[in-house]
Amino acid sequence: MKLQPFMAGNGRFLFLAAFILALLVVLASVANPMAAQEPTLPPVQPDAEIGSDIFQERCANCHGPAGQGDGELTGNLPKQPANYTETEFRRTRIPGVMYNTITEGILESGMPPFGSASTNPISDENRWHLVASVYSLATPPEAIASGKAVYEENCLACHGETGVGDGPNAADAQAELPDLTAIRYWFNRSNETVFADIESGGIPDHDYELTEQEQWDVVDYTRTFSYYYFDPNAPVEPIVGATISGVVVNGTSSDIVEGVEVILRGFSQDFQPTVTMTTTVDAQGNYLFELEPVDPNWVYLASARYNDLGFSSDAGQVSRAEPALALPITVFETTTDPEAVVVDQVHILLSFGSDTVRADEFYVFSNPTAEVFVGESGDTTQGTVRLALPEGAENIAFQRSFGSMQSSIPASEVIQLEDGSFADTFPLNPGSSGLNLIVSYELPYEEGMTVERPLFYETVSANVIIPDRGVMLAGDTWVDQGVQEMPGGSFSSYAQADIVAGSELIFELNGRPEMITDMAGNAIPSPANSTNELIVGGAVLLIVVVTGLFIVTRRDSEPDDEEELEIEQEEIDRLLLAVVDLDDGYEAGNVEEAAYQEQRQKLISQLAAIWPVQG
Numbered sequence: 001m002k003l004q005p006f007m008a009g010n011g012r013f014l015f016l017a018a019f020i021l022a023l024l025v026v027l028a029s030v031a032n033p034m035a036a037q038e039p040t041l042p043p044v045q046p047d048a049e050i051g052s053d054i055f056q057e058r059c060a061n062c063h064g065p066a067g068q069g070d071g072e073l074t075g076n077l078p079k080q081p082a083n084y085t086e087t088e089f090r091r092t093r094i095p096g097v098m099y100n101t102i103t104e105g106i107l108e109s110g111m112p113p114f115g116s117a118s119t120n121p122i123s124d125e126n127r128w129h130l131v132a133s134v135y136s137l138a139t140p141p142e143a144i145a146s147g148k149a150v151y152e153e154n155c156l157a158c159h160g161e162t163g164v165g166d167g168p169n170a171a172d173a174q175a176e177l178p179d180l181t182a183i184r185y186w187f188n189r190s191n192e193t194v195f196a197d198i199e200s201g202g203i204p205d206h207d208y209e210l211t212e213q214e215q216w217d218v219v220d221y222t223r224t225f226s227y228y229y230f231d232p233n234a235p236v237e238p239i240v241g242a243t244i245s246g247v248v249v250n251g252t253s254s255d256i257v258e259g260v261e262v263i264l265r266g267f268s269q270d271f272q273p274t275v276t277m278t279t280t281v282d283a284q285g286n287y288l289f290e291l292e293p294v295d296p297n298w299v300y301l302a303s304a305r306y307n308d309l310g311f312s313s314d315a316g317q318v319s320r321a322e323p324a325l326a327l328p329i330t331v332f333e334t335t336t337d338p339e340a341v342v343v344d345q346v347h348i349l350l351s352f353g354s355d356t357v358r359a360d361e362f363y364v365f366s367n368p369t370a371e372v373f374v375g376e377s378g379d380t381t382q383g384t385v386r387l388a389l390p391e392g393a394e395n396i397a398f399q400r401s402f403g404s405m406q407s408s409i410p411a412s413e414v415i416q417l418e419d420g421s422f423a424d425t426f427p428l429n430p431g432s433s434g435l436n437l438i439v440s441y442e443l444p445y446e447e448g449m450t451v452e453r454p455l456f457y458e459t460v461s462a463n464v465i466i467p468d469r470g471v472m473l474a475g476d477t478w479v480d481q482g483v484q485e486m487p488g489g490s491f492s493s494y495a496q497a498d499i500v501a502g503s504e505l506i507f508e509l510n511g512r513p514e515m516i517t518d519m520a521g522n523a524i525p526s527p528a529n530s531t532n533e534l535i536v537g538g539a540v541l542l543i544v545v546v547t548g549l550f551i552v553t554r555r556d557s558e559p560d561d562e563e564e565l566e567i568e569q570e571e572i573d574r575l576l577l578a579v580v581d582l583d584d585g586y587e588a589g590n591v592e593e594a595a596y597q598e599q600r601q602k603l604i605s606q607l608a609a610i611w612p613v614q615g
Helices: 008-031 048-058 087-092 095-104 124-138 141-154 191-200 212-226 531-536 538-542 561-587 593-608
Strands: 242-250 261-267 273-280 286-291 299-306 309-312 324-326 329-331 333-335 342-352 356-367 371-373 394-402 407-410 431-444 448-454 458-467 472-474 479-486 489-499 504-510
Touching: 048 124, 087 124, 087 191, 095 124, 141 212, 191 212, 242 261, 242 299, 273 286, 299 329, 309 329, 356 371, 407 593, 458 472, 458 504, 472 489, 561 593
Parallel strands: 242 324, 242 329, 333 371, 342 458
Antiparallel strands: 242 286, 261 273, 261 299, 299 309, 342 356, 356 431, 394 407, 394 431, 448 504, 458 489, 472 504, 479 489
């Protein structure tokens, strides 16, 4: 961070204050050289694998994912972070000093503190796990392998297999053998210190001959007795045992649900089913699955059927640090009341050909009640949420969108009703943005037309976006937002709010679209004329603001890491649940092979971009 002084004098003052503060820190360490070597010892043996997850989340942006001092933020730092992989680093560093550095930070290097002085501190135990992860990043696995061979041949007889000093020849040792598993032995010693003791004879009974490199390697290996070494590039070792449990609760009545069947599904990194287990919820509403061994990269989803509807948990993973995973499931009662349906937003993007107008419409449905809307007939196969298209619509296609609107698959479950309207057959669960549908169609167009259709549900906001090429929209209920520059060109936007259920959505188009040609005289098509562009540019549609009609809450800062993770997790949950529903539909014979393969592959591609990977 660079401070911009508001006065020259104040700038000199800030510099002087920083200099004095840094000097006091240095003087304090000189006056009490042991102060940096007296950390609180860890309550458990430091684990580099646990620390590795913390390192990637909190440290890699500066220190680099492999600890080579090449993180994405290094250009903003006053001093280049250390390269852990350099040989000198692991030979000279002292764990206690490293712990204190993580705790207190380094003012002159731009490293923040992660102890109690931090606004987002890391616990004492996890700071020790971080120290272990730094040693693992610094120590190549071949050094560990070489050191283990040297130890087993030359040291094990006295120091024992685990380093506690209980080898078969321990009783004959001339001096008391140290416990090499004790962090207290290692926390104020560098590898260089231990190496010097071996080389100089400071450790008695060592009359064997070792090369210098073998001595360094055995020091690297014996240090791992004090922490759990982790090679991030090694094949992932399975977790010995894990449990997945949860409670099933009725979200409508808040009662627990007993006796229902719960299915646990696991998915691998290539999105193939790995585990399918079934159990029954007990009288207290609980279920439990015990698994072993467990691949930490697998993702799990639990589901239950209630009132002939499927309800799922969030997706989750187990880890060595947390081998017990809770996946609660909430089920709901059903309703046939259409007032349970609200259209939060409908965005209509128009584009023009020589004699046609294409519409891409994006509907966001919500359910503000505590019951699942299953359609007015009560039978989801007969239709749930409905929407109507203008008379004469052709080349109609539906897609289903997920989460961030950047993911979609063909919505083959949408059916046409006897009155000509269309209906989804997916139930609408309680909550916001529970169902997103995209419909694309074409209408004949010359120099003007009136577009109308009924809206079956209360609609909070609607807007129409038209390329700024000579066509204007007219209608008493629409507010002209003017021309806006968006990805793809210039667009005129029109909006209205608070549309009552059963109203007609009507607008009039006037004018002939201007055809823009390239250098060769070829017509350039109207921009943003594909559904993919609509989805990818979904954020564009959502920034359209109707002055005086909408209240848009904007954050003054970027979303924090926790918010971004929540958004990503919601996207994973929605996509993974879509895979489960698609698989179930295919197994039940409701989805044709070609459509199944196409839709599943598209979902897999979207999941691949955000799938969480753990070591």
